[in-house]
Amino acid sequence: MKNIVLIGSGNLAEALAEAICRCEGIELRQIFGRNAARVAELSARTGIPGCTDPAHLAAADLYLLAVSDAAIPQLAASLPFGEGAAVVHTAGGIGLEALPERIARRGVLYPLQTFTQGRQVDFSRIPLFVEGSDDSFAGELEQLARRLSRTVARADSTRRAQLHLAAVFACNFVNHLYAVGAEVLRGADLPFETLAPLIEETAAKAIASGDPARMQTGPAVRGDLTTQQHHRRLLAARPDLERIYETLSEHIWQTSRKTS
Amino acid sequence: MKNIVLIGSGNLAEALAEAICRCEGIELRQIFGRNAARVAELSARTGIPGCTDPAHLAAADLYLLAVSDAAIPQLAASLPFGEGAAVVHTAGGIGLEALPERIARRGVLYPLQTFTQGRQVDFSRIPLFVEGSDDSFAGELEQLARRLSRTVARADSTRRAQLHLAAVFACNFVNHLYAVGAEVLRGADLPFETLAPLIEETAAKAIASGDPARMQTGPAVRGDLTTQQHHRRLLAARPDLERIYETLSEHIWQTSRKTS
Numbered sequence: 155m156k157n158i159v160l161i162g163s164g165n166l167a168e169a170l171a172e173a174i175c176r177c178e179g180i181e182l183r184q185i186f187g188r189n190a191a192r193v194a195e196l197s198a199r200t201g202i203p204g205c206t207d208p209a210h211l212a213a214a215d216l217y218l219l220a221v222s223d224a225a226i227p228q229l230a231a232s233l234p235f236g237e238g239a240a241v242v243h244t245a246g247g248i249g250l251e252a253l254p255e256r257i258a259r260r261g262v263l264y265p266l267q268t269f270t271q272g273r274q275v276d277f278s279r280i281p282l283f284v285e286g287s288d289d290s291f292a293g294e295l296e297q298l299a300r301r302l303s304r305t306v307a308r309a310d311s312t313r314r315a316q317l318h319l320a321a322v323f324a325c326n327f328v329n330h331l332y333a334v335g336a337e338v339l340r341g342a343d344l345p346f347e348t349l350a351p352l353i354e355e356t357a358a359k360a361i362a363s364g365d366p367a368r369m370q371t372g373p374a375v376r377g378d379l380t381t382q383q384h385h386r387r388l389l390a391a392r393p394d395l396e397r398i399y400e401t402l403s404e405h406i407w408q409t410s411r412k413t414s
Numbered sequence: 415m416k417n418i419v420l421i422g423s424g425n426l427a428e429a430l431a432e433a434i435c436r437c438e439g440i441e442l443r444q445i446f447g448r449n450a451a452r453v454a455e456l457s458a459r460t461g462i463p464g465c466t467d468p469a470h471l472a473a474a475d476l477y478l479l480a481v482s483d484a485a486i487p488q489l490a491a492s493l494p495f496g497e498g499a500a501v502v503h504t505a506g507g508i509g510l511e512a513l514p515e516r517i518a519r520r521g522v523l524y525p526l527q528t529f530t531q532g533r534q535v536d537f538s539r540i541p542l543f544v545e546g547s548d549d550s551f552a553g554e555l556e557q558l559a560r561r562l563s564r565t566v567a568r569a570d571s572t573r574r575a576q577l578h579l580a581a582v583f584a585c586n587f588v589n590h591l592y593a594v595g596a597e598v599l600r601g602a603d604l605p606f607e608t609l610a611p612l613i614e615e616t617a618a619k620a621i622a623s624g625d626p627a628r629m630q631t632g633p634a635v636r637g638d639l640t641t642q643q644h645h646r647r648l649l650a651a652r653p654d655l656e657r658i659y660e661t662l663s664e665h666i667w668q669t670s671r672k673t674s
Binding site for chain 1: 582601
């Protein structure tokens with residue numbers, strides 16, 4: 155797989171375009187997308203030709219779909235891929251079967267990371283998980299992935315769904331708790347940045363320990379009911395936040411009793 | 415307040431001892447604690463005399479209690495503090511009134527950080543919140559705090575309780591979600607470190623944005639019910655985790671609808 159067409163112009167497409175451009179021996183032939191302004195922007199930044207018209211989709215060994223989950227089936231079914239080309243999507247929560255069976259070589263290349271416009275990430279540190287419609291193609295995809303990242307593993311659609319679910323807990327839900335923390339701080343007239351050293355240290359020590367359950371602190375794991383009652387009184391006007399408080403405190407207490 | 419006796423020998427006491435020792439013009443006279451082995455260890459590391467016998471508690475301008483929440487009232491009531499000495503505790507969730515009124519100058523110095531044995535933290539970056547039994551003492555404590563950290567603010571017991579509650583959401587509960595993510599990953603036979611780049615980036619982008627609610631991603635904020643149903647099926651054997659999933663997904667969806 156020496157040449158690639160990238161389909162999509164969002165944050166993941168941007169990160170992939172930059173990572174592929176840095177790989178020697180792999181040619182990024184074209185960036186195809188429906189958002190003309192974003193395609194032009196990515197094309198200008200990377201020097202790769204942009205395209206918005208399916209009739210002018212370039213020929214390539216591999217079409218890499220970095221588009222929203224919902225757009226995968228329709229794009230994969232409608233784009234005029236060349237005969238024998240491989241088509242790969244990049245979604246954690248979407249099975250291989252979202253790609254039509256008439257495409258002989260189908261696959262998935264899932265980067266376990268969150269991508270934000272304007273934020274650079276070190277692609278070589280992102281774990282990449284690959285799946286192929288046959289073992290030989292999976293091997294080829296794995297080789298490609300190893301040129302983009304130091305951490306590559308195979309994961310079928312079931313295993314990838316577990317990974318995606320773990321990411322929802324450790325990324326999406328964590329970010330929401332940051333947002334709740336920010337809201338509580340606003341009630342004390344303090345900016346979110348007050349929490350920055352605590353947030354950084356909490357992440358760093360969980361990672362350094364390799365076992366966050368062992369690093370659990372706070373009133374719930376201590377069984378400190380006095381503090382918990384005080385917190386519930388502070389949340390009396392916010393039953394929605396109290397429900398989150400109760401659910402997580404109870405689970406921390408139950409699981410700490412099981413493991414200790 | 416030129417000289418201090420530190421009471422306690424846990425992780426916070428260790429960080430405070432090291433930070434005070436680095437301050438010129440402030441003398442750390444003694445480290446007092448009930449755990450003889452830990453007191454000896456801190457004493458050896460810092461070169462400050464250790465003490466475990468209340469009868470030999472040194473005279474000082476300020477006694478700084480870095481002990482567990484539950485130990486504060488009993489220690490503050492029983493230790494033979496010198497006449498006119500100031501006594502300050504360091505707990506986020508405990509009011510000033512935990513210190514007996516017969517101590518004329520009472521206060522709180524609350525560092526918004528999580529402390530772990532063996533992990534160095536940059537004390538100068540930790541937000542410190544001070545409260546005093548009178549305005550003049552609060553001012554003295556504030557001056558002391560400014561020598562230890564670049565971020566110092568006053569917070570009475572009510573405001574400090576809000577801060578402590580925000581920290582429970584953004585630190586204790588976040589760490590528990592890391593633990594849940596680790597557990598889900600174990601189900602896919604992958605180590606927790608797989609999530610490290612994602613965890614680091616989630617924290618970094620929330621902090622850089624200053625507004626984590628605006629950075630929310632994932633199936634809940636997208637209203638992607640197909641993925642959510644898939645995740646709930648994966649959690650069918652774990653109603654405890656499904657409850658956390660439901661509670662947080664529903665709250666993300668409700669709050670995103672309010673703010674967007």
